Amino acid sequence: MKKTWWKEGIVYQIYPRSFNDTSGNGLGDIPGITEKLDYIKSLGVDIIWLCPVYKSPNDDNGYDISDYRAISEEFGGSSAFDELLEKMHEKGLKLVMDLVLNHSSDEHEWFKESRKSKDNPYRDYYFWKPAKNDKEPNNWISFFSGSAWLKDDITEEYFLHLFTKKQPDLNWENPKVRKEIHDIVEFWCKKGVDGFRMDVISLISKQLDFPDTEYPKDYGRTIKNYYANGPRIHEYLNELNKKVLSKYDIMTVGEGPGIDLSNGLEYVHEDRDELNMIFHFDHMFIDNGAGGKYDPIDVPLPKFKKVFNDWDKKLKDKGWGSIFLGNHDFSRMVSRFGDDGFKHHANSAKLLAMLLLTIRGTTYIYQGDEIGMTNVAYPSIDYYNDVETLGSWKEAVKRGENMDEFLKLVHRQSRDNARTPMQWNNKINAGFSDSNPWLRVNPNYEKINVENQENDPNSILNFYRKMIAIRKTNNVLVYGEYICLNEADENLFVYKRWDKSDLYIVLLNFSDETQTTEHIDTDIKASHLVISNYNHNHSFINLRPWEAQLRKL
Structure with a gap:
């Protein structure tokens, strides 16, 4: 297996508007990130993934880009970005930019020109269609509700927007569009960034007949069969890799709605020259019912484990995985997969940290998860x-x-839930800003914050630091073999990581009750404890509620 820095690295994701405000306007900014680089470095991570900071009208908080080469002035502008990049490299940190290449803002100059007339040179930069039977061109719905088509009064035609109506989809069929995108990527590579997270990259190739969906109520199937994995997707990614990405020592990770076990390896196979990694969502959509995320269902632990087991088997020796349990698009990790109540909050947050840092693949940590930040429950929709x-x-x-x-x-x-301001201390606005923040702080910031946990050796924060240090000094936890030892168990997740020199056993109790390991067939009796989220009486036979143990033979 090829060894490289982005496999061994640990990524810390920053949502800039919620991280740290130094201007006092209630919005996080780039100087706020620069100010916290020593904190980030202290975690032991190597790579920062920065959510979009480009010029944008912020209809979707920066994922609607109006100028791909300009840094938004509200975040500090280009000079602040250049300083951040320089300071990061001085500290040995790498920067991964978030690129949105499926769609632009409707305020981008391309779209402004495109909508002027049907024969405008930029018309085919986007997808324009006439009405069909006095209705939209097809029955596709937007990821954000409502039709995926909007009629424009200037030419009386519809344009496609799989997201908000201010995010028109780019037409990758047009070679001029692809050339523009290649030049944008090259611009940032030459500037010295170390990689790209590519937003909804699986959607860039469209089925040009735009068929009606057969299953408008089965959202997951709609995404896979109609929106994603289009006929030219791999041609486009291979072309981007060949013309730009392969010329630089960078990492690429593509966000992949609609990517699953049947097609995931095609995006990341080491022989295909497309992407290094993808974010699949088999575990992140796991509780979505037929109606989507607002039709949630209960998920048994074996189903959760099966996702990790199946993907590890699929990618083994051929590709590389992304290991994450949360980001800016999902609920807080501990609220979703752990127990965010007072009794088990800390131990379940630590258990999830151990999972993230002992599974094969590159680990991604979302800001605030390292202190166990939780979901927020605002009293009214008006707060959202x-x-x-x-x-x-x-x-x-x-x-x-x-x-x-x-x-x-x-x-x-x-x-x-994931976008509430970072909780730095117990002072006003959690130390995020001196003025009212753009989104209200979670009221539990007085208890859950960085300052409280810095000097507590048993805190979630310091557990993360210990686990990261263990992973960084044990390559077996990066590249070693993996096998789950109890796939059918409803409460425990137990697995081994090993190579020619070392063998580790990970024991995770995903329940509120003490669970026995006596039925698990492994050589655990010969092992010794490396680290646990409990501080005393470490029995490997009976695991207490939300207990996590890393053991070594």
């Missing part, structure tokens, strides 16, 4: 900002749903 959440709310109102019950689903599923 996320365009997806607000769109889903409007659709629920139209359907006549019980909105008190739907608000509980928002508490559980809204993307704003």
Whole structure:
């Protein structure tokens, strides 16, 4: 297996508007990140993934880009970015930029020109269609609710937007568009960035006949069969790799809605020259019912384990995985997969950290997860900002749903759960800003914050630091073999990592009750404890609620 820095590296994801505000306007900024580089470095991570900071009208918080080469002035502008990049490299940190290449903002100059007339030179930079039977060109729905088509009054045609109406999809069929994109990527590579996270990259190739969906209510199937994995997707990625990416020592990770075990290896196979890694969502959509994220279902632990087991088997010796349990688009990790109540909050957060840092693949840690930040439960929809959440709310109102019950689903599923400001201390606004933040701070910041945990050797924060240090000094936890020892167990997740020199056993109790390991067939009796999230009486036979142990033979 080829060894490289981005396989051994650990990524820390920053959502800039929620990280640290130094200007006092309630919005996080790039100087705020520069100010916290020593903190980030202290975690032991190597790579920062920076969510979009480009010029944008912020209809979708920066994922609607109006100028791909300009840094937004509200984040500090280009000079602040250049200083951040320089300071990061001085400290041995690498920077991965977030690139949105499926769509632009409708305020981008390309789209402004495109909508002027049907014969404008930029017309084919986007997808324009006439009405079909006095309706939209097809029945596709946006990821953010409502039709994926919007009629423009200037030419009386519809343009495609798989996301908000201010995010028109780019037409990769047009070679001029691809050339523009290649030049943008080259621009940032020459500037010295170390890689790219490519937003919804699996959607860039479209089925040009734009067929109606057969299963408009089965959202997961719609994404895979109609929106993603289009006929020229691999041609486009191979071309981008050949013309730009392969010329630089960078890492690439593509966000992959619609990518699953049947097609995932095609994107990351080491012989195909496309992407280094993808984010699949088999575990992140695992609790989505047929109606999507606001139709949640319970998930048994064996189903959760199967995702990790199957993907490791699929990628072994051929590709490389991305290991993550949360990001800016999902609920807080500990609230979703752990126990965010007072009794087991810390131990379940530490257990999830051990999982992240002992599975084969590159580990991604989202800001705030290292202190166990939790979901927020705002008292009203008026407190929420996320365009997806607000769109889903409007659709629920139209359907006549019980909105008190739907608000509980928002508490559980809204993307704003991960976007509340970083909790630095117990002072006003959690130390994030001197003025009212763009999104209200989680009220639990007085207890859950960095300052409280810095000097507590048993804190979640310091457990992360210990686990990261263990992974960094034991390549077996990066490249070693993996096997799950108890696939059918409803409460325990137990697996081995090994190579020619070392063997580790990971024991994770995903339950509120003590669980025995006596039925698990392994040589655990000959092992010794390396680290645990409990501080005393470490029995490998009986694991206490949410207990996590890393053991070595």
